[in-house]
Amino acid sequence: MQTETIAIHAGNLTRSVTGDVTQPISLSTTFFRDENGGYPGGHMYSRVSNPNRSALEKVLTALDKGADACAFSSGNTAGMAVFQALLPGSHIIAPDDMYWGFKKQLLSIFKGTLEIDFVDLTDVSNIAAYIRENTVMIWIETPSNPLLKVTDIAAVAAITKQHGLTLACDSTFASPCFQHPIEYGADLVMHSSTKYIGGHSDVLGGVLITAAHTELWEKIRNIQQIGGAVPSPFDCFLLLRSIKTLPYRMKGHHENGMALALYLENHPEIEAVYYPGLPSHPQYEIAKKQMTGFSGMLSVLVKGDGARAKKVVNTVKLFAQATSLGAVESLIEHRASVEGPDTKTPQNLIRISVGLEHIDDLIQDFEQALRV
Numbered sequence: 001m002q003t004e005t006i007a008i009h010a011g012n013l014t015r016s017v018t019g020d021v022t023q024p025i026s027l028s029t030t031f032f033r034d035e036n037g038g039y040p041g042g043h044m045y046s047r048v049s050n051p052n053r054s055a056l057e058k059v060l061t062a063l064d065k066g067a068d069a070c071a072f073s074s075g076n077t078a079g080m081a082v083f084q085a086l087l088p089g090s091h092i093i094a095p096d097d098m099y100w101g102f103k104k105q106l107l108s109i110f111k112g113t114l115e116i117d118f119v120d121l122t123d124v125s126n127i128a129a130y131i132r133e134n135t136v137m138i139w140i141e142t143p144s145n146p147l148l149k150v151t152d153i154a155a156v157a158a159i160t161k162q163h164g165l166t167l168a169c170d171s172t173f174a175s176p177c178f179q180h181p182i183e184y185g186a187d188l189v190m191h192s193s194t195k196y197i198g199g200h201s202d203v204l205g206g207v208l209i210t211a212a213h214t215e216l217w218e219k220i221r222n223i224q225q226i227g228g229a230v231p232s233p234f235d236c237f238l239l240l241r242s243i244k245t246l247p248y249r250m251k252g253h254h255e256n257g258m259a260l261a262l263y264l265e266n267h268p269e270i271e272a273v274y275y276p277g278l279p280s281h282p283q284y285e286i287a288k289k290q291m292t293g294f295s296g297m298l299s300v301l302v303k304g305d306g307a308r309a310k311k312v313v314n315t316v317k318l319f320a321q322a323t324s325l326g327a328v329e330s331l332i333e334h335r336a337s338v339e340g341p342d343t344k345t346p347q348n349l350i351r352i353s354v355g356l357e358h359i360d361d362l363i364q365d366f367e368q369a370l371r372v
């Protein structure tokens with residue numbers, strides 16, 4: 001089945017007695033046992049599993065071509081479950097442009113537990129020199145937040161396979177529609193479903209998808225079920241509802257993202273545009289190879305300093321000045337001021353999440369903001 005069909009049908013698990021065409025929300029926290037102590041409905045207690053979460057995990061498994069999925073209450077808890085599943089003293093290689101929240105986790109919560117090297121993974125020849133005896137995992141993020149760096153998944157997978165390491169890929173910016181890291185050799189895929197998967201800025205969530213039922217995956221499933229950082233049935237319902245339109249939303253995000261990137265690239269007030277769909281992007285060829293669309297995420301360097309960038313952010317009208325991304329409404333953010341004083345993100349960088357408004361209105365809005 002094709003992506004559009006999977007998105008609509010793979011997440012409907014039940015044929016309910018009342019004949020609902022879409023799956024109802026199961027709020028029950030506990031489920032009947034039969035006379036032999038079994039669970040005829042397939043569920044025991046809703047932290048362990050429930051019908052809405054199982055449906056969500058099923059459709060996410062299918063979309064990302066994996067063997068199984070675990071849904072979490074946020075992207076951060078999904079990623080943290082992977083780090084928690086590693087033995088203390090393990091070494092991991094992570095991208096220098098890693099999502100800020102994960103970098104913070106590794107440097108604070110896992111300080112003293114895990115050893116980490118933050119490496120520029122766009123140059124794969126960099127990696128081998130960082131592999132140690134206790135290295136267990138390479139974590140990649142492609143495209144990356146906020147610099148839109150692209151990592152060659154297949155090339156990194158060749159290294160992880162050679163050294164017996166796990167390859168995990170934060171694929172949030174690509175969504176499960178435009179990139180299937182498992183097909184390029186990744187062992188684990190991670191998404192913040194708060195972003196494109198949810199797509200409406202109204203539900204927090206995260207997901208991990210595994211390529212195979214490994215020992216590591218068993219530990220991750222345990223952390224989900226016993227740790228309990230699970231999404232509520234209503235969260236799962238919202239995500240399932242969103243996924244049905246995900247492929248079409250992604251087509252719109254791609255179209256608008258491409259058009260705005262081209263417009264800004266030719267604007268005299270813009271110093272640089274980071275968008276993997278532009279031929280000027282340093283990893284354009286890799287992006288073209290492993291992605292089937294480039295989404296609506298881009299960052300730009302405004303000519304001038306941080307104050308100038310903040311001025312632009314404050315002058316646009318249609319783009320909501322707010323953090324997060326991947327929603328139907330366009331969002332804009334001066335990233336360095338969100339990340340705080342020790343950030344390496346350039347002060348004149350603006351991160352843009354292009355929504356699904358009409359592109360002419362979005363371009364016109366930038367036109368007036370860059371004139372000020």
Ligand SMILES: *Cc1c(COP(=O)(O)O)cnc(C)c1O
Nearest residue numbers: 074075076099145172192194205
């Ligand atoms: C937002 C984001 C996360 C974290 O997800 P939350 O749902 O906010 O916890 C992880 N990785 C990337 C690339 C993100 O954009």
